[in-house]
Amino acid sequence: MGIAGNLTPQQRQSFDSQGFIVIESFASPEEIEAMRKRMDELLQDFDPTATASIFSTKNQLKLTNEYFYESAEKISFFFEEKAFDDDGNLKQSKELSINKVGHALHEIDPVFKEFSCSEKVSSLLFSLGYKRPVVIQSMYIFKQPGIGGEVTPHQDNSFLYTEPKTCTGLWLALEDATVVNGCLWAIPESQKNGLVRRFIRGEDGVYFDNPSPSYDQKDFVPIEVKAGSLVVIHGDLIHQSFENQSSNSRHAYSLHVVDTDGCKLAEDNWIRRKVKPEPLYAS
DSSP, X not given: OXXXXXXXXXXXXXXXXXXXXXXXXXXXXXXXXXXXXXXXXXXXXXXXXXXXXXXXXXXXXXXXXXXXXXXXXXXXXXXXXXXXXXXXXXXSOGGGTEEEEEEOHHHHOHHHHHHHTOHHHHHHHHHTTXXXXXXEEEEEEOOOTTTOOOEEEXXXXXXXXXXXXXXXXXXXXXSOBOTXXXXXXXXXXXXXXXXXXXXXXXXTEEEESSOOOOOOGGGOEEEOBOTTOEEEEETTOOEEEOOOOSSSOOOEEEEEEEXXXXXXXXXXXXXXXXXXXXXXXXX
């Protein structure tokens, strides 16, 4: 057996061809339990009256505020759009109202940092050709039962643009992900068509520089995975997820990685850090 996380030649070929691969049992049951337990603790300590920032990939322009920007180097909490009634009150408990927590879990929290900076994550990135990778953001995504919102078709390079492009998404299922509870869907080989638009931070907020193309839903394939599976996503791959129509949640932990060797983050990305992130390794 090779080092955990190392891709086989067949896996690398599949990734280069399809734009994504699934690595089953990437995280152990113990790691999954530790991250889920830690998130429960973070939620217990969170005061929802302190902020009501709502995250939406549909209409981020109107909802953007300093809380969103500052989350780049903090552990911040974002609600589902459907979490509030007309009077602005939560319809249900805060634990069932959160869309995601981000974007610096991998740096600040010891439990999430241990997984994010593990040897198997570094080995995987080395297999993908990264020279000096950094985790630029992390998210714990809840996909709440009934109200877990859709994530519209997008490419990760749109949000975390480097010159040249180097973003890869690592999406870890903390619960089984199915077509009913909102698993990922992707258009195989769509990364070969390049980046279609960017998400830019300007003086008046954030915006896309081009409208979203229309996609034929028949081109998407579901990526149903068991808890512990890791989906590795090319930065130009078109992918999405639908609303959670089940009575069960669909927790996931997501990392986005970029290279810093011969690459630089675009200055007009939404994420602007005051402190440079530490590389996982330098080869």
